[in-house]
Amino acid sequence: MKKCPSCGHARSYELADGRSKCKRCGYRYCWPSAWSASRLSDVAKHELLRRFVWGMPVYRQRFGSPASAPAAERFYRLVRACMAWAEEPREPFEGALECDETTFGGAQLGKRGGGAYGKVIVFGIIKRNGQAKALPIAAHSRAEVMLHIQAHTREGALYYTDEWQAYATLKMRGEHVVIRKEKGKPVGRDHINGIERFWSYAQNWLYPYRGVPGKYFHLYLGEVCYRFNHRDQDLKPLLVKLLKATSMQDINPKLVQIR
Numbered sequence: 001m002k003k004c005p006s007c008g009h010a011r012s013y014e015l016a017d018g019r020s021k022c023k024r025c026g027y028r029y030c031w032p033s034a035w036s037a038s039r040l041s042d043v044a045k046h047e048l049l050r051r052f053v054w055g056m057p058v059y060r061q062r063f064g065s066p067a068s069a070p071a072a073e074r075f076y077r078l079v080r081a082c083m084a085w086a087e088e089p090r091e092p093f094e095g096a097l098e099c100d101e102t103t104f105g106g107a108q109l110g111k112r113g114g115g116a117y118g119k120v121i122v123f124g125i126i127k128r129n130g131q132a133k134a135l136p137i138a139a140h141s142r143a144e145v146m147l148h149i150q151a152h153t154r155e156g157a158l159y160y161t162d163e164w165q166a167y168a169t170l171k172m173r174g175e176h177v178v179i180r181k182e183k184g185k186p187v188g189r190d191h192i193n194g195i196e197r198f199w200s201y202a203q204n205w206l207y208p209y210r211g212v213p214g215k216y217f218h219l220y221l222g223e224v225c226y227r228f229n230h231r232d233q234d235l236k237p238l239l240v241k242l243l244k245a246t247s248m249q250d251i252n253p254k255l256v257q258i259r
């Protein structure tokens with residue numbers, strides 16, 4: 001049954017843009033929400049979410065799981081899609097930023113995990129002591145990286161990067177500090193520790209999900225960004241709220257999107 005995600009009231013007006021407006025509290029929403037799109041019971045969904053917050057992959061829930069493995073996987077895909085969607089519309093970053101690129105997966109992980117994703121190139125930006133954004137990119141190219149810098153940072157920012165050629169034109173957008181390294185250690189007092197910490201945070205979260213399918217990698221990356229950007233909050237109530245407020249209409253493109 002169609003219910004208001006805010007107050008639970010069942011009656012609503014249909015708005016011209018296809019959304020519904022709650023007759024009791026006036027909340028506007030799209031239907032179905034990700035929460036209601038899953039046919040699992042509320043008890044099962046709450047339990048699955050609790051385990052998700054702890055970082056328990058489906059293969060470790062073989063016994064005593066509130067749902068079958070495929071149903072749990074499907075539900076977690078919805079959760080990740082909501083997280084990825086929530087991470088998307090953030091404002092362009094300004095101020096002191098660290099930019100860097102790295103690769104995930106590849107031969108080593110594939111051999112051990114079996115069926116793991118191939119090598120994925122990821123570009124990341126982090127605000128000093130703050131939020132992070134990370135996106136899979138198609139190629140290790142200047143054009144690709146500058147495209148994301150233009151979309152996700154404001155002109156006039158202070159950029160910290162490594163010595164990679166692709167960043168050479170950054171000084172036309174803002175200030176640019178290049179971190180030179182000798183034997184893996186930065187020379188001088190400047191550093192890009194923030195983004196390097198984020199990469200190891202991401203590796204730690206992704207490693208236990210050893211069979212990440214390549215076509216859903218963007219969802220896992222969204223999950224990692226969401227976790228990182230909400231690292232001081234209790235995720236369980238946040239995720240329940242997020243799933244109830246996110247419509248399938250919004251996340252459907254993510255569920256079919258191939259990186």
Ligand SMILES: [Zn+2]
Nearest residue numbers: 004007022025
């Ligand atoms: Zn309502």
